[in-house]
Amino acid sequence: MHKDLEKILLTREEIAARVRELGAQITADYEGRSILLVCILKGAVTFFSDLAREIKVPAEFDFMVCSSYGDATDSSGFVKIRKDLDSDAANKDVLIVEDIIDTGTTLSRLKPILEDRGAKSVKIATILNKPSRRKANVTVDYNGFEIPDAFVVGYGLDYAGRYRNIPYIGILKESVYKARIL
Numbered sequence: 584m585h586k587d588l589e590k591i592l593l594t595r596e597e598i599a600a601r602v603r604e605l606g607a608q609i610t611a612d613y614e615g616r617s618i619l620l621v622c623i624l625k626g627a628v629t630f631f632s633d634l635a636r637e638i639k640v641p642a643e644f645d646f647m648v649c650s651s652y653g654d655a656t657d658s659s660g661f662v663k664i665r666k667d668l669d670s671d672a673a674n675k676d677v678l679i680v681e682d683i684i685d686t687g688t689t690l691s692r693l694k695p696i697l698e699d700r701g702a703k704s705v706k707i708a709t710i711l712n713k714p715s716r717r718k719a720n721v722t723v724d725y726n727g728f729e730i731p732d733a734f735v736v737g738y739g740l741d742y743a744g745r746y747r748n749i750p751y752i753g754i755l756k757e758s759v760y761k762a763r764i765l
């Protein structure tokens with residue numbers, strides 16, 4: 584285990600098995616159609632590349648970068664698109680791929696934006712979900728794991744830009760983020 588972790592929450596094998604199940608479910612649901620897979624950079628990149636290879640219907644790839652700003656007076660926050668899709672979402676079946684849904688701010692804002700562009704459908708897949716932290720309502724169509732409110736890293740998820748390349752998901756030691764705040 585990585586020295587900065589307190590424990591492993593999900594092993595490589597557990598993640599891979601769940602990703603295969605989600606891929607099979609998505610393949611069945613989209614049978615006879617093609618899909619526009621949208622990766623929300625950077626955190627989703629690992630899940631995106633694993634999930635895409637488990638989806639057996641024709642798929643295009645596209646990428647977005649968003650940053651969300653929480654606002655104490657408005658729990659739904661504000662989301663800025665820092666890099667937009669290259670493709671036109673109109674008339675496409677869009678599947679947004681995320682690593683984690685935390686407060687729900689990012690996706691509660693992003694989903695209607697893609698719907699307003701005329702997408703035929705917009706659905707959401709996430710490997711991790713923290714429902715206990717939700718501030719904005721989000722319908723999760725493909726949910727990997729519901730996890731407790733702990734500071735998780737690995738499999739694409741970072742703390743201050745680090746730990747994304749850890750191949751499993753672990754809980755960060757409190758001493759790591761306490762020390763770094765100073």
Ligand code: PRP
Binds near residue numbers: 741
């Ligand atoms: C994280 C995560 C989700 C979002 C979830 O991204 O990858 O995109 O926050 O939070 P929310 O549900 O409260 O909106 P982050 O902004 O850390 O960027 P990153 O993916 O580049 O790490």
Ligand code: MN
Binds near residue numbers: 623624625626627
């Ligand atoms: Mn992200």
Ligand code: MG
Binds near residue numbers: 626741
């Ligand atoms: Mg992050």
